[in-house]
Amino acid sequence: MKLKIYLEIRKFHRNFLILSVPVFGLWYEAILAKLITMAYQLKLISTKFDIGEHVAMWTRNPKKMLILESLDGLELLIVAGFMEWHYIFSVIFGGLSxxxxxxxxSFLIRNYERNTQLYIPITLTLFTQLITFTATYFIIFDKVNIIMANLIWITSCIMASVMHFIIKKINKDWQKNMKNPKLRRENIFTISQQFQVKENLRAVALAQKLLYSLFAVIAIGGIGVVVLIMELVPPFFCHFLENIVFLNPYLICFVIMYSHPSWKEQFQKSLPSFKLSRRSTKIGGIVSVEPFDDIKKKSVIETDMYFKQLNDSWV
Known part of the structure; x- marks a missing residue:
């Protein structure tokens, strides 16, 4: 439902949507991986040996490891583990992309809105997925130590934060120049450029809320991994950590839906608790009835008007 609202009420360039939507769609990958893992834990998928209760997140202690002579019957479990780590790194590097x-x-402000080519989102997707698959391979096959594993998400968060402030500063300067009468006479700012600046600033405002929520989830997960490895808490808490990681789209999606009035209004109207009809109230003999608004129609009109004006400005 949230993804449908996000796509129907378009507020950003198509390239932005192409890159941001899969980050949330990959949640189904994590759910499928978790279901496969649970099937092994509940012994719905039989193996030649007893897996037992191995819940160590990361260990070098042979006593806590599952010693195997072969991988027969564990192929799906390995695939599920790869999918879980791929989802985690896709969220981390997806925000970076x-x-x-x-x-x-921001740097191609003069003609970016005219750009309908897909090479930008495709190149960024291939680049981030290459890093994602590489990091997942190193983690799943124990090619890196715990310090390096944590440096991956820490470095990504720092780079995303730096880019966020660069985007904010560049577009704030553009907006300042557009409002300055002297600079407006020296430089011709087209309507499409003004739209692009507004779109970038909307993206900055949205990204700031998303960064806070995403960093909180990633930080909790990263700190949780360190705490489990150092055995400061019982291994059973590994299940709580997994649930925090897998349920993060709920927090992120709620932040997105409440970050823009149109999204918020449509989202609230789609909730059962907001669909109850309200009784009219009489104040001083005057009947006040809340008007019924077709939110979906209004949102579509708003979206079409935005992009129609933008297309007209390119002619």
């Missing part, structure tokens, strides 16, 4: 797209949009 969205920031990179906005940086490109």
């Amino acid at each position: 969205v920031c990179m797209e906005r940086v490109i949009a």
Whole structure:
């Protein structure tokens, strides 16, 4: 439902949508991986040996490891583990790719809105997925230590934060120049450029809320991994950590839906608690009835008007 609202009420360039939507769609990959893992834990998928209760997140202690003579019957479990780590790194690097797209949009401010080519989102997707698969391979096959594993998400968060502030500063300067009468006479700012600046600033406002929520989830997960490895808490808490990681789209999606009035209004109207009809109230003999608004129609009109004006400005 949230993804449908996000796509129907378009507020950003198509490249931004292409990069941001898969970040949330990959949640189904994590759900499928978790279901496969649970099937092994509940012994719905039989193996030649007893897996037991191995819940150590990361260990070098042979006593806590599952010693195997072969991988027969564990192929699906390995695939599920790969999918879980791929989802985690896709969320981390997916946020980074969205920031990179906005940086490109800021530097190509004069003609970016006219650009309908897909090479930018495709290149960024291939680049981030290459890093994602590489990091997932190193983690799943134990090619890196715990320090390096944590440096991956820490470095990504720092780079995303730096890009966020670069985008904000560049577009604030553009907006300041557009409002300055002297600079407006020296430079011709087209309507499409003004739209692009507004779009970038909307993306910055949205990204700032998303960064806070995403960094909180990633930080909790990263700190949780360190705490489990150092055995400061019982291994059973590994299940709580997994649930925090897998349920993060709920927090992120709610932040997105409440970050823009149109999204918020449509989202609230789609909730059952907001569909109850309200009784009319009488104040001083005057009947006040809340008007019924077709939110979906209004949102579509608003979206079409935005992009129609933008297209007209390119002619």
